[in-house]
Amino acid sequence: MGGQMQQSNAAATALYDHAGAGPLHNAAGPATDAGDAVMARWLQSAGLQHLASPLASTAIDQRLLPNLLMQGYGAQSAEEKQRLFKLMRNLNFNGESGSEPYTPTSQSLGGGAVSDGFYSPDFRGDFGAGLLDLHAMDDTELLSEHVISEPFEPSPFMPGGARTFEDDFNPISRKQERREADADASVFLPTNEKENNTRENNVAKIKVVVRKRPLNKKELAKKEDDIVTAFDSAYLSVHEPKLKVDLTAYVEKHEFCFDAVLDENVTNDEVYQVTVEPIIPTIFERTKATCFAYGQTGSGKTYTMQPLPLRAAEDLVRQLRRPVYRNQRFKLWLSYFEIYGGKLFDLLSDRKKLCMREDGRQQVCIVGLQEFEVSDVQIVKEFIEKGNAARSTGSTGANEESSRSHAILQLVVKRHNEIKESKRNNNEGNEAKSGKVVGKISFIDLAGSERGADTTDNDRQTSHHPTVSLELPPPRRSSHQTLAKAVAGNLPSPLLKTLPESLSEPSSLLLPPIKR
Ligand SMILES: Nc1ncnc2c1ncn2[C@@H]1O[C@H](COP(=O)(O)OP(=O)(O)OP(=O)(O)O)[C@@H](O)[C@H]1O
Numbered sequence: 001m002g003g004q005m006q007q008s009n010a011a012a013t014a015l016y017d018h019a020g021a022g023p024l025h026n027a028a029g030p031a032t033d034a035g036d037a038v039m040a041r042w043l044q045s046a047g048l049q050h051l052a053s054p055l056a057s058t059a060i061d062q063r064l065l066p067n068l069l070m071q072g073y074g075a076q077s078a079e080e081k082q083r084l085f086k087l088m089r090n091l092n093f094n095g096e097s098g099s100e101p102y103t104p105t106s107q108s109l110g111g112g113a114v115s116d117g118f119y120s121p122d123f124r125g126d127f128g129a130g131l132l133d134l135h136a137m138d139d140t141e142l143l144s145e146h147v148i149s150e151p152f153e154p155s156p157f158m159p160g161g162a163r164t165f166e167d168d169f170n171p172i173s174r175k176q177e178r179r180e181a182d183a184d185a186s187v188f189l190p191t192n193e194k195e196n197n198t199r200e201n202n203v204a205k206i207k208v209v210v211r212k213r214p215l216n217k218k219e220l221a222k223k224e225d226d227i228v229t230a231f232d233s234a235y236l237s238v239h240e241p242k243l244k245v246d247l248t249a250y251v252e253k254h255e256f257c258f259d260a261v262l263d264e265n266v267t268n269d270e271v272y273q274v275t276v277e278p279i280i281p282t283i284f285e286r287t288k289a290t291c292f293a294y295g296q297t298g299s300g301k302t303y304t305m306q307p308l309p310l311r312a313a314e315d316l317v318r319q320l321r322r323p324v325y326r327n328q329r330f331k332l333w334l335s336y337f338e339i340y341g342g343k344l345f346d347l348l349s350d351r352k353k354l355c356m357r358e359d360g361r362q363q364v365c366i367v368g369l370q371e372f373e374v375s376d377v378q379i380v381k382e383f384i385e386k387g388n389a390a391r392s393t394g395s396t397g398a399n400e401e402s403s404r405s406h407a408i409l410q411l412v413v414k415r416h417n418e419i420k421e422s423k424r425n426n427n428e429g430n431e432a433k434s435g436k437v438v439g440k441i442s443f444i445d446l447a448g449s450e451r452g453a454d455t456t457d458n459d460r461q462t463s464h465h466p467t468v469s470l471e472l473p474p475p476r477r478s479s480h481q482t483l484a485k486a487v488a489g490n491l492p493s494p495l496l497k498t499l500p501e502s503l504s505e506p507s508s509l510l511l512p513p514i515k516r
Helices: 003-019 033-044 049-058 062-070 078-094 106-110 113-119 145-149 165-169 171-182 193-201 217-221 268-274 277-283 301-305 307-320 377-390 418-426 478-486 493-504
Strands: 209-211 228-230 235-243 249-257 260-262 288-293 330-340 343-346 352-358 364-367 393-396 399-403 406-415 436-445
Touching (some): 268 277, 268 301, 268 307, 277 436, 288 301, 301 436, 307 377, 307 406, 377 406
Parallel strands (some): 209 260
Antiparallel strands (some): 235 249, 330 343, 343 352, 352 364
């Protein structure tokens, strides 16, 4: 990720917090010429420089910008609106603490994104895929201190001998290297490299992809209206039937913009290609990624999510067979558990009840979760089928076989060293622990977003798994909070704060409609 993106993120945080009417509301000063210039450059980074001039000339308080942007301020064409919304959304999701104003650097002004507009790779980051990818966040949140404090030894098979794993796989050191190689006198060279690295990497990137499900037989038989139109790869409109005061029926259209919109003709393979596939190589670069599907019962979450882990495993196994990883004893591990009614159950160990604990470093550990080494795709398939069969399902009005729990399947790449490898043969229990986590991808198939979908008292007709049905109903939303903690290892702290709310408030991950 280039410096340009990082600087944009800082601006976003301030604007976003202001929109939330937080303390920044009072803290920010009146717009200055410098502020206008900053805003102009920010818009320019998305190729929207022409929208900046009215701001500069009328000296509008830059704190009001989010509201203006939400109203489609100045943007005329659909493409402009799309850019504006992407710009806003990018900023909204990227901030960390929120109190820092946008401060451009020579690097941010010198990048190629100005000429390329929003779509340049610089602006979007190094890669831009995955329902939720957290490639660029702070490493200290990706891996435990233990891993970070112990750098990997250099592999004798690696070219250059003295190069360490860190050099080759740590995005920070690679970035640093690139920056040094590219450096010329005009390029910004940070005085405090550590601080810069921390800031540069403390950015979460999220990709939100919407998939439209075709009308099912029941809906077709009832001649129900298709209320969603996907009209290009990033836009959709929702048609809301309404009545005027004189009771004349009309349809109100709401347009939404996402990173990608997949229509009803898209196959599961295409979903994989758009979302997970591009993340796979980064799992070997110390990335922890999470991919989840969100929607109400019957919207197609399980249909969409279920094929993804197997496809990912195929690609991960293929990568692991490359000499560079094989020589370093990289291995793939799989675990699968569910959260139901606020409790955790191991889907691969006869639904053994699991405990979730937080260690002294605020790392969430699932105590007792079994991890299995998987060296080929057939084994992965068998584990997934076993886990799926053990899941809590029930029947809802909209889905005969409805997932009533959150299921989390994790594929973890670990690096093993030979000494520990021999020990592990004597001590199977510690097998999984003997490897160091290189990267991880978690797939979460959520229970429906309707209230109480994941609680034991949600539906009288729901036929629970016998062990589950004996439990007392937990308080509402407790499973969502448990889920947030369970994936905590993957999420940077700003996101963590919002996740439980996001999961219970369907609209919080969506953007407001574009007013045409
Ligand atoms: N894109 C699609 N194409 C064809 N059929 C689909 C598609 N998406 C979903 N379906 C079908 O719709 C039904 C409901 O889908 P699914 O079980 O995935 O919903 P869900 O969102 O997981 O619901 P719940 O929250 O109740 O578990 C299933 O029979 C599934 O096969």
